[in-house]
Amino acid sequence: MNYSIFNVIKNDYCIGCGACVFADKDFSVQLDEYGMYKAEYDHSKINDNNIELAEKYCPFSDNSLDEDKIAEIFFEKELPKNENIGKNIKCFAGYVIEKPFREKGSSGGFGKWMLYKLMEKNKVDYVIQVAEENKNDILFSYKVFSKNENILEGSKSAYYPVTLNGILDFIKENKGSYAITALPCFSKAIRNICVHDNVISQRIKYIIGIVCGHLKSTAFAELFAWQLGITPDNIKSIEFRDKLDGLRSNEKGVYAVNKIGEKTIVRSSKMLFGGNWGYGLFKYKACDYCDDVVGETADASIGDAWLEEYINDSGGNNIVIIRNREIYQIINEAIENGTLNFKPIDVEKVVKSQEGGLRNRREGLQYRSLRQKRKWKWVPVKRNFKFSKIRHERKRLYRLREKIRKKSHKYFLIAKKEKDLQYFVNKMQKITNKTERPSLLYRIENKLYLGWQPIKKQLLKLLS
Ligand SMILES: Cc1cc2nc3c(=O)[nH]c(=O)nc-3n(C[C@H](O)[C@H](O)[C@H](O)COP(=O)(O)OP(=O)(O)OC[C@H]3O[C@@H](n4cnc5c(N)ncnc54)[C@H](O)[C@@H]3O)c2cc1C
Numbered sequence: 204m205n206y207s208i209f210n211v212i213k214n215d216y217c218i219g220c221g222a223c224v225f226a227d228k229d230f231s232v233q234l235d236e237y238g239m240y241k242a243e244y245d246h247s248k249i250n251d252n253n254i255e256l257a258e259k260y261c262p263f264s265d266n267s268l269d270e271d272k273i274a275e276i277f278f279e280k281e282l283p284k285n286e287n288i289g290k291n292i293k294c295f296a297g298y299v300i301e302k303p304f305r306e307k308g309s310s311g312g313f314g315k316w317m318l319y320k321l322m323e324k325n326k327v328d329y330v331i332q333v334a335e336e337n338k339n340d341i342l343f344s345y346k347v348f349s350k351n352e353n354i355l356e357g358s359k360s361a362y363y364p365v366t367l368n369g370i371l372d373f374i375k376e377n378k379g380s381y382a383i384t385a386l387p388c389f390s391k392a393i394r395n396i397c398v399h400d401n402v403i404s405q406r407i408k409y410i411i412g413i414v415c416g417h418l419k420s421t422a423f424a425e426l427f428a429w430q431l432g433i434t435p436d437n438i439k440s441i442e443f444r445d446k447l448d449g450l451r452s453n454e455k456g457v458y459a460v461n462k463i464g465e466k467t468i469v470r471s472s473k474m475l476f477g478g479n480w481g482y483g484l485f486k487y488k489a490c491d492y493c494d495d496v497v498g499e500t501a502d503a504s505i506g507d508a509w510l511e512e513y514i515n516d517s518g519g520n521n522i523v524i525i526r527n528r529e530i531y532q533i534i535n536e537a538i539e540n541g542t543l544n545f546k547p548i549d550v551e552k553v554v555k556s557q558e559g560g561l562r563n564r565r566e567g568l569q570y571r572s573l574r575q576k577r578k579w580k581w582v583p584v585k586r587n588f589k590f591s592k593i594r595h596e597r598k599r600l601y602r603l604r605e606k607i608r609k610k611s612h613k614y615f616l617i618a619k620k621e622k623d624l625q626y627f628v629n630k631m632q633k634i635t636n637k638t639e640r641p642s643l644l645y646r647i648e649n650k651l652y653l654g655w656q657p658i659k660k661q662l663l664k665l666l667s
Pocket of ligand 1: 307315333386414507
């Protein structure tokens with residue numbers, strides 16, 4: 204039978220969230236050879252009812268609800284909506300004053316603070332967030348935190364594959380109320396499950412959305428650690444978001460620890476190959492076919508305030524989008540009692556802080572989908588956004604980024620087999636360098652255009 208979820212899996216649009224496994228145990232989710240969680244299906248045991256449910260949960264299937272429809276169900280009808288960040292009550296920028304959340308956080312420390320407050324105020328019994336793992340060579344995974352556990356043990360930004368496989372079963376089997384952190388596609392999957400599963404719907408009270416440029420395979424951590432002197436088979440842990448005093452907040456400090464506990468030096472991600480987020484090294488294919496950057500289906504979305512006013516503050520600041528009144532009230536109280544240094548900001552500012560990601564996920568997605576359709580290939584159905592004509596240079600950049608995504612997975616696997624990091628860097632630099640300079644066609648066009656301008660000026664002068 205032609206189920207859309209099989210197209211998702213067959214054409215590599217799976218993000219590995221595990222929502223399908225929750226619906227039907229004939230699905231399974233495993234790390235593939237490139238280090239990305241992907242779903243598989245045992246075709247010998249077709250059970251149509253459950254596949255239909257899995258279709259409704261899968262964030263990339265054509266039969267799950269899109270972000271706009273989900274927002275209509277879960278958020279107040281009259282909330283203002285912005286095309287780029289979805290429905291919102293208010294947006295803020297700033298950081299947590301209450302210690303040590305900012306020091307222990309990726310940027311302003313709001314993520315773990317919010318989870319802590321929800322627990323402290325007895326709004327939830329459990330918090331589910333990503334934390335360090337250190338088991339079976341997995342560095343990060345989702346973990347359940349109950350009342351007596353330290354929320355601050357949650358990770359900073361885990362640029363690392365995660366899955367909800369097993370976590371959703373835990374929620375179903377254990378009474379109580381939950382708050383969970385989620386990347387946009389994971390949040391979409393959770394909401395779609397809530398639409399069809401009353402138990403999960405009643406138990407998950409808050410989704411804390413993590414703004415997302417894209418998700419990485421395990422190779423991203425391995426590449427950084429390798430450059431710092433720890434080979435991929437010897438990593439115990441990695442820090443992607445150490446704060447570098449005196450530097451701009453988008454300079455992320457990276458260090459790794461090997462299996463006998465030795466820590467490397469801290470280097471700025473900008474000094475490491477692969478640190479340029481715009482290249483999209485080791486990206487899941489699904490991320491190139493997702494149109495939600497901020498997590499429009501989450502009760503609150505949290506990102507980095509990489510805006511002119513905040514970028515020079517190496518301590519880090521968040522941008523936060525609020526869609527839930529209770530969370531809004533907790534924030535307002537905390538601003539009043541001096542726990543949060545938050546200022547309201549315009550939606551346009553939030554959009555500006557994510558403009559690169561939004562361009563790639565909206566304009567870029569439209570172009571990538573069109574290219575697939577021209578080749579008669581299946582692509583997930585996405586929301587319709589209006590665009591002006593895409594410039595030739597941007598099309599070239601989108602094509603190069605796709606090439607980087609595909610090749611980075613392949614070349615890194617070879618580099619690991621050959622134990623040759625330089626092989627990977629050399630191969631990839633040939634492609635990444637092309638993104639740094641304009642195409643030959645563009646340079647010729649530009650020369651002709653610039654040469655023509657003085658002639659045009661003279662002609663106009665003569666004619667007037
Ligand atoms: C893959 C990825 C891509 C991102 N891309 C962008 C971007 O393009 N633009 C932007 O502004 N921000 C992006 N972020 C978010 C940003 O890096 C910070 O995580 C966010 O600003 C929260 O900062 P904080 O100081 O509040 O974090 P903290 O207080 O440290 O809280 C972070 C919380 O997020 C949870 N968490 C960490 N990683 C994950 C994960 N993979 N899945 C689910 N939960 C997780 C942790 O468990 C913790 O509870 C990205 C994060 C990730 C993980």
